[in-house]
Amino acid sequence: MKKLVFLITIIFSVVVSFSANTSFLYSKEATSVYLVASFNDFEPVPMEKSFTGLWRYNADLEPGEYLYKFIVDGKRTIDFSNDKVTAYKGEIFNVRTVQEAYVFSKVGDGKVKNVYFDNQRRYINPVQKGEIYLSIEFEKNDVEDVELQANASSVQKSVIEFNNTILYRFHIFTESEVLKYRFLIYDGEEIIYGFNGSEEFFEFDFNHPIISYFDIPEWSKGRIYYQIFPDRFRNGDSSNDPKGTYSWNGPHNRNSLSFGFYGGDLQGVIDSIDYLEYLGVEAIYFNPIFEAQTPHKYDTTDYLRIDDSFGNDEVFSNMLKALHESDIKLILDGVFNHTGTEFFAMKENFLKQEKSDYLDWYYIKSFPIKKSTESYEGWHGYADLPQLNNENPKVRAYINHVIGKWMSFGIDGWRMDAVDQLPESYWSALYENIKNIDQEILVVGEFWRDATSYFEDPSFDSVMNYIFRDAAIAYAKGGRSINFVNTTNAYIDKYPPQVLHGL
Template sequence: MQQNVMLPEKTLGKLEDLPEPAWLENTVFYQIFPDRFFNGDPTNDPSPVRPWGEKPELFNFFGGDLAGIRKKIPYLEDLGVNALYLNPIFDAPSNHKYDTRDYLRISPDFGDFRTYLNMLKDLHRAGIKLILDGVFNHTGDQFWAFRDLMRRGKGSPYQQWYNCHFPVTQFPKPNYECWWGLETLPKLNFADQEVVRYILRVVAFWTLTGIDGWRLDVPNEVRADFWPIFRRLVKTLNPEAYIVGEIWDDAAFWLQGDKFDSVMNYPLRDLIISFFAKKEMNADRFDQGLTGLRARYSEKVTRSMFNLLGSHDTQRFLTICHGERRRMLLALLFLFTYPGVPVIYYGDEIGMTGEKDPDCRKTMIWDEAQWDKELY
């Protein structure tokens, strides 16, 4: 652990209970959905790109990119956040990038490798850490290995990379294993050692660029015995890396010290919604729920948890509050004083609203006249 971290007085004498990594103790995360944050380089816009501020749909693009994030670092500094979690940035055809086409390339509509390195350098110069979204359970159907399998069938050297029947067909129903049955998201076969080796090479490549950790997409759908290997690799390359799993319920199995440091704390979010946003429970029940959550994990894990009010997969918190600002302010006050790492979903700080995907993925509002100044 770092020896020079400035600790609040309450933690002195309890170093064994510090979050892991130790830099989390004074960290506020900010989540960015890159296509919707800021368009810093119109020359890399996908075609067609929709006007900024138009209603988001499942398949439309708005031109947000890594250059845009870099240009808005002063905004992040003013906001007081000191860590970013980016939704996927690797090459993929969709706006969300969870359908990877090339794990070793930045998506061209976000920039290129130089753009990425410049952003990372400037973030670190500003004291802002960066974790990337690792989508390793499945690829997109345009991923090179899957395309080879579709083309060559049993003659493909990648036939063991996926669980499929031959000939491989996508329609009317895919005859290979995919995420949620979606033909565009074929599931990787982690029983194949070539798959494991390839993904570990990808992880090593990006970790060695200097990132500060990983958020892992649907890790519970990957063979559990892969994650200790992943952890050993990442922690060897960067002992201070932060590993967060997307687990929606009880995560005790994943937080034994051999897999993840933390998970997205959706059970805490559920309690916060019930108490602050919907007023469905009284203070005693809320306290009992919190006590139950803390009992699941060690103090170290509790203080490492990724505590969020919303994400790209949920309704905006202010929408759940029916626009009642005071409820959100109280929830934010609680979030920033409760053990764990507080996370802001882009735009929540200025009062953005939205229903579930895709409405929760609106473009960031940069006209300050439209900001809710009582929240900001």
């Protein structure tokens, strides 16, 4: 590999000031190496040998031309990697030209304006022990190419262009416990970029990762998902139909379709497994199935009970067993940001008012507490859906208890409702709790926009891919194909690669 003496001006994404640091390098084996240069009146100064074998001397220099050469094991020699030379006092010296620190981006000029690489998942993305994605980013039209030098068994490179930057991503497999790596930047010459902008190798210790491992369950990748709204899917047991259940065959009207019950239940799912297999269904996401007053069940009254109109724990267990026998996974809807007004904590607030033990489970505004958002916060202003105070440790403990119960049945995943209603710190803590119970549980968030930040800690394995939904609908309505491509590429390029096959 060619080792060059070079000048590179770097701006880290965590640093706001520019620095012009000139590195003099000597790459051959030697016992001692000194630098003789005009910037220090040609007095020999010792160069330091790094663990990579490179000899280096760094100096902050003003723009201009400088003469230099080396003393290697007592013998004076020029730098043969630099063909710019001149004679001075009867001796040949190399010439180093130091440019202004700030330069505009230009491919092939040997100057790199900005380097973006720091401790965030965008750049350092460990998947599991021995597997990691490393990315480095530059302004467009600033470098020709980038390669990775590492103690890796496999390296795959991809290049991703954004509006103003270009990102080089390397998918790495290694058998080493400590990955040593540095980037080779090509821009008219070869520039070695390593730890702290030097030629030293970066190190990633798989036993002590600086960023947490993140991978989604293998079973979830590329799987075909099917959503079931239980009340409207299939009535398999008419004995549990709610009073006033509408006929499956109609007639239908706006009121019946919006607020009516149609008798769908879990037995209906069991009876339809052959049909689901015929469709190619490999996983089912259920809308809420816990006890509630409405057909949609988002107004939960008891998270620990299957709604009577759907069945009971035994029927649920039978359904789960039947689905698993057909290799169909089951994902439950976790509506943990609000409850119904008949939930036990809110019922006690109505009953005991100021003396209730559950006032801090919600956001109470005034007394007496009435079924009104003048008395308490409601989800999107709906009094039927009082907003839970998820910052309360007792609320968190209750939700953990709920999650633990249903995971004990052997479910395969959770779809978390309305995640933008709660801080990311809440979801990342809940995610950790779930994964501590079972790493193979899929955790999906309902989020309608760019979800990149949710994958940083992370908070979710995946999100409901509404960005794709919106792009597909817009295209189906006659939109331009380029708009569809740009919209979908926006998240494909930004999300961690391991997420994409589970969206």
